[in-house]
Amino acid sequence: MKRVLRWIGERVPVDQEIVRKALREPLPVHMKNWVFCLGGTPALVFCILAVTGILLTFYYVPSPAQAYASVSNITFKVRMGWFIRGIHQGASQLMIVTVLLHMIRVFFTRAYRNPRELNWMFGVALFMTTLTFAFTGYSLVYDQLSYWATTIGTNMIAAVPVIGEPLLYLLRGGSEVNPNTLSRFYDFHIGVLPTMITLLIVAHVLLVRLHGVAPLPSDPSQETYPFFPDHMLREMIVGLVILIALVNFVMFFPPTVGAPATPGNTPGHIRPEWYFFPTYRWLKLTSLSVGIWGSILFVAGLFLWPFIDAALEKIAPRRHLWVIVGTSCFLMTIVFMLWEAIVG
Amino acid sequence: MALGSRRDFIANIVLGAGTVLGLGSLAYRFLEYLYPVIPAIKLVEVPAGKLEDIPVDGVRLIQLPTGPVILEKADNEVHAFSAVCTHLGCTVQWHPEDKRFICPCHQGIYDLNGNVVSGPPPRPLIKLQVTLRDGQIFVLMNSPKEERA
Amino acid sequence: MSINAQKYLVGIMGLILVGSVIATGYLDSQRRKKENVPPGPEASASAVPLNPELQRGLKVYQEFSCETCHGPGGKGGVHNFNAQSGQEVPPLNKVADGYTKPELIEKIKIGVLIEPKLDPNASAPPLHMPGFKDMLTDDQMNDLVAYLISLKPKGEDSGF
Numbered sequence: 111m112k113r114v115l116r117w118i119g120e121r122v123p124v125d126q127e128i129v130r131k132a133l134r135e136p137l138p139v140h141m142k143n144w145v146f147c148l149g150g151t152p153a154l155v156f157c158i159l160a161v162t163g164i165l166l167t168f169y170y171v172p173s174p175a176q177a178y179a180s181v182s183n184i185t186f187k188v189r190m191g192w193f194i195r196g197i198h199q200g201a202s203q204l205m206i207v208t209v210l211l212h213m214i215r216v217f218f219t220r221a222y223r224n225p226r227e228l229n230w231m232f233g234v235a236l237f238m239t240t241l242t243f244a245f246t247g248y249s250l251v252y253d254q255l256s257y258w259a260t261t262i263g264t265n266m267i268a269a270v271p272v273i274g275e276p277l278l279y280l281l282r283g284g285s286e287v288n289p290n291t292l293s294r295f296y297d298f299h300i301g302v303l304p305t306m307i308t309l310l311i312v313a314h315v316l317l318v319r320l321h322g323v324a325p326l327p328s329d330p331s332q333e334t335y336p337f338f339p340d341h342m343l344r345e346m347i348v349g350l351v352i353l354i355a356l357v358n359f360v361m362f363f364p365p366t367v368g369a370p371a372t373p374g375n376t377p378g379h380i381r382p383e384w385y386f387f388p389t390y391r392w393l394k395l396t397s398l399s400v401g402i403w404g405s406i407l408f409v410a411g412l413f414l415w416p417f418i419d420a421a422l423e424k425i426a427p428r429r430h431l432w433v434i435v436g437t438s439c440f441l442m443t444i445v446f447m448l449w450e451a452i453v454g
Numbered sequence: 455m456a457l458g459s460r461r462d463f464i465a466n467i468v469l470g471a472g473t474v475l476g477l478g479s480l481a482y483r484f485l486e487y488l489y490p491v492i493p494a495i496k497l498v499e500v501p502a503g504k505l506e507d508i509p510v511d512g513v514r515l516i517q518l519p520t521g522p523v524i525l526e527k528a529d530n531e532v533h534a535f536s537a538v539c540t541h542l543g544c545t546v547q548w549h550p551e552d553k554r555f556i557c558p559c560h561q562g563i564y565d566l567n568g569n570v571v572s573g574p575p576p577r578p579l580i581k582l583q584v585t586l587r588d589g590q591i592f593v594l595m596n597s598p599k600e601e602r603a
Numbered sequence: 604m605s606i607n608a609q610k611y612l613v614g615i616m617g618l619i620l621v622g623s624v625i626a627t628g629y630l631d632s633q634r635r636k637k638e639n640v641p642p643g644p645e646a647s648a649s650a651v652p653l654n655p656e657l658q659r660g661l662k663v664y665q666e667f668s669c670e671t672c673h674g675p676g677g678k679g680g681v682h683n684f685n686a687q688s689g690q691e692v693p694p695l696n697k698v699a700d701g702y703t704k705p706e707l708i709e710k711i712k713i714g715v716l717i718e719p720k721l722d723p724n725a726s727a728p729p730l731h732m733p734g735f736k737d738m739l740t741d742d743q744m745n746d747l748v749a750y751l752i753s754l755k756p757k758g759e760d761s762g763f
Contacts, residue, residue: 186682350616465607472617479624
C-alpha cells in the first residue's frame with residue numbers, strides 16, 4: 111500500500127505534508143454530535159441520486175409518447191428496474207429532508223455569521239437547486255400528476271411580474287405545455303442542474319474547508335479531534351445507515367405509476383409533492399400577486415438572512431431576535447405543510 | 455506483531471471487507487439492471503413474396519423483418535441466402551452486370567452461390583432454408599425480436 | 604466509541620447492506636413477468652401508413668396519449684396491476700376482429716370507469732380507459748377508428 115501511495119505521490123506532485131495536514135484536520139469536539147453530520151449527508155445522497163439517475167437514463171425515453179411507457183417498463187419489466195427507480199425516488203425525498211435539516215442546524219448554530227455569509231448564500235442556492243431538481247424530475251414520469259403539476263407550476267411562474275411570461279415561454283419551449291417542454295425539463299434535470307449543483311457543492315465545501323468549521327457560540331473547550339480517521343468513520347456509518355435504510359425501504363414500499371397524462375382531463379384531486387405544500391397552502395390563502403410576492407420576499411429573506419441578522423443585532427443587541435424570527439418561520443412552514451396535508 | 459497493531463489490522467480488514475462487499479453488492483445489482491435480456495433465438499418461417507416476383511434467372515434482394523435476404527430463381531427452384539456480409543455485417547448489393555454481390559463497406563465480393571470471390575469476408579453467405587407453398591415463398595430465419603428491455 | 608469499534612461497526616453494517624441487497628434479488632424475480640416475448644414477423648409498429656386518413660388517425664392516437672397506455676402500434680404491454688386483462692393494458696391491434704366501427708366509437712367515447720379486478724381482495728388497477736366523448740371531434744374519432752382497424756397484422760410482408 112505504501113508503495114502505491116509513493117507511486118502516485120511521484121506523479122501527482124502535491125506536497126505530502128499538505129495532504130497529511132488536510133486529512134488530519136482537527137475538528138472541534140462539538141462535531142462529534144451526529145447533528146453535525148447533516149452537512150455531508152446531502153452530498154452522499156446526491157451521489158446516490160446521480161448514480162441511480164444515470165442508470166435510469168439507460169431506459170427512460172424523454173418523448174411524450176413514450177415517457178410513461180418507458181417508466182412503466184422500468185418499474186415492471188426491467189430487471190431490478192423497480193429497485194433503481196425506488197432508490198432514486200426515496201433518495202430524492204431524503205435529499206430534501208437532509209438539506210432542510212442541515213439548513214436548520216446551520217441557522218440555529220448561527221454558523222452563517224461573518225465571514226461565512228457568502229457560504230450561506232451558496233447554501234440557499236443549493237437548496238433552491240434541489241427543489242428544482244425535484245420539480246423537473248417528477249415531471250418526467252408523465253403521469254397525470256406530472257403533467258398537471260408541471261402545467262400549474264409553470265403557470266405560477268408566469269405570475270411573476272415583468273420577467274414571468276418570457277421566463278414561462280423559455281421554460282416551456284412554447285406558450286403551452288408541449289413536447290418541447292418535456293425535452294427541456296429532461297435537459298434541465300440531467301444536464302443543466304447537475305452542472306450547477308456540482309459547481310455549487312464544490313464552492314460550498316471549499317469555503318467550509320477554507321474557513322474551517324464555524325465555532326459554536328457556546329463552545330467552552332478548545333478540544334479537537336482529527337478528520338481522518340475519526341470523522342470520516344462517522345460519515346461512513348451515516349452513509350451506510352442511509353444505504354441500508356433506502357434499500358430496505360424500497361423493498362417494502364416499491365414504486366408505482368399513476369394514470370398516464372391525459373392533456374384535456376385534470377383529475378379531481380391535484381396536489382404537488384409534500385415539499386411544496388407550504389408554498390401551495392400560502393398561495394391558496396392569498397391572491398395570486400400577493401402570494402407570488404410573498405414567496406419571492408421569503409426566498410430573498412432567506413438568501414440575505416446573514417445580513418438581516420447582522421442588522422437585527424445592531425438594532426436590538428442581545429435580544430436574540432434571530433431565534434424569534436427563525437422559530438416563527440419554521441413553525442409557519444410546518445403549520446402550512448400540515449394544514450395542506452391534512453385538510454387539503 | 456504487537457497486540458495493539460494486530461487488533462488494528464483486524465479492524466481495518468473488517469472495515470475494508472464490509473465496505474467493499476456492501477458497495478460491491480450494490481454495483482452487482484446495477485450491472486444486472488444494465489445488462490440486456492438476450493432472448494432465445496427461435497426459428498421462424500417468414501413470408502418472402504411470391505415466386506413470380508423474382509425475375510427469371512435473376513436475383514431479388516428483399517428486406518424482411520428478420521433481415522435482408524437474397525432470393526434466386528433457377529429452374530423453378532428457389533435459393534435463399536442471408537444478404538448480411540459475413541465480414542462485419544453490412545448488407546451486400548447485387549450488381550447484375552457483373553453477376554456478383556458486392557459489399558459496399560469493404561468491397562467483399564460474392565458469387566451467385568454465395569461463395570467469396572475476393573475481399574475480406576471470411577465465410578460464404580449463409581444459406582437459408584426455403585419452402586414453397588402455392589407460389590408463396592417462405593424463408594426459415596432466426597428471429598430474436600429484441601424488445602426494449 | 605473507540606476507533607476500532609467504529610471500524611467493526613462499519614464492517615458489520617456493510618454486511619447488513621449485502622444481506623439487504625441479496626434480498627432484493629428474490630423480490631425482483633417475484634415481481635417481474637417472465638420473459639415471454641413471442642417473435643414474429645408482424646407489421647412494424649413504426650411503419651407510417653401511407654394513406655392520409657390513417658396518418659391523421661396515428662396523430663390522434665399519439666396526441667391523446669392512447670400510445671402511452673396501449674403501446675406503439677397498439678401492441679399493448681403496459682403493466683396494469685390486478686387488471687383482469689392479463690394485468691396489462693389490452694393491445695388494440697386486433698380490434699378489427701372484435702368490434703364494428705360504431706361499437707369502437709362508443710367504447711372510446713365512454714371509456715371504462717372502473718377496471719374490473721383480477722383479485723377482488725387486492726387493490727384496484729391504477730389505469731383505466733378514460734372517456735373521450737368531449738375530447739375528440741367526429742372527424743378525429745373517425746380517423747382514429749380507421750387507424751385502429753388498420754392495425755390488424757397483415758399476412759404478408761413485401762420487400763423493396
